[in-house]
Amino acid sequence: MTHQPIRTLADGVHVVEARQRFFGLEMGARMTLLELDGGLLVHSPIAMKPEDLTPLGSPKWVLAPNLLHHLYVGPWIEAGLEVYACPGLSKKRPDLTFQEEITSQQSPFGGDVKLLPLACFGLTNEVVVLHQPSRTLVVTDLVFNIPPSAPWMTRVAMRCLCGYPGCKTTLLERIGMQRDLARRELTTLLSWDFDRIVMAHGEVVETGGKEALRRAFQWLWKKKLLA
Numbered sequence: 001m002t003h004q005p006i007r008t009l010a011d012g013v014h015v016v017e018a019r020q021r022f023f024g025l026e027m028g029a030r031m032t033l034l035e036l037d038g039g040l041l042v043h044s045p046i047a048m049k050p051e052d053l054t055p056l057g058s059p060k061w062v063l064a065p066n067l068l069h070h071l072y073v074g075p076w077i078e079a080g081l082e083v084y085a086c087p088g089l090s091k092k093r094p095d096l097t098f099q100e101e102i103t104s105q106q107s108p109f110g111g112d113v114k115l116l117p118l119a120c121f122g123l124t125n126e127v128v129v130l131h132q133p134s135r136t137l138v139v140t141d142l143v144f145n146i147p148p149s150a151p152w153m154t155r156v157a158m159r160c161l162c163g164y165p166g167c168k169t170t171l172l173e174r175i176g177m178q179r180d181l182a183r184r185e186l187t188t189l190l191s192w193d194f195d196r197i198v199m200a201h202g203e204v205v206e207t208g209g210k211e212a213l214r215r216a217f218q219w220l221w222k223k224k225l226l227a
């Protein structure tokens with residue numbers, strides 16, 4: 001996996017992007033780095049080594065934020081970092097030893113971040129992170145924002161999955177989410193103060209993120225599957 005250089009989005013918010021295929025589709029992958037009071041938090045690591053982040057300081061924590069984003073956490077555990085996981089990942093990856101699973105909004109990463117483990121979608125069990133100083137919501141697969149510049153097969157497949165164009169969920173969430181619970185959890189997320197959304201796949205939404213998230217989940221408040 002080759003990756004791009006570290007890119008700074010805001011004070012204390014950096015990302016590194018890499019190529020990543022998922023079921024044959026080029027989806028890209030983004031790792032997010034948050035500079036917090038207690039140290040550097042690495043969200044959804046890609047294939048990099050802790051020493052590659054030296055310009056930003058020593059990483060302290062790693063978050064494997066959902067059940068599909070855990071492929072590259074092993075080396076970070078071996079390097080001695082505190083690696084946290086979404087609920088259920090310890091069972092899925094018994095070969096890895098995590099510090100603990102994030103099962104509540106209690107943040108082990110200090111007061112600059114808020115956490116919300118989403119229980120409404122068992123395929124991912126995603127933990128969403130809000131970086132309060134920069135008003136940045138960091139999600140993983142909760143929404144995608146595949147750009148027109150993406151390979152045509154990716155665009156066609158995501159369109160078929162109701163995941164393109166723009167900031168979108170996919171058909172999988174429409175089918176698999178527990179809607180009552182999802183409405184409650186999304187209402188909590190939408191009450192948080194953020195403007196930017198950083199996701200693992202697609203283009204960062206630099207501003208207007210709350211409205212983009214609201215639009216992406218419009219279907220959740222409608223009766224029809226494809227509304």
Ligand SMILES: [Fe+2]
Nearest residue numbers: 068140141200
């Ligand atoms: Fe993903």
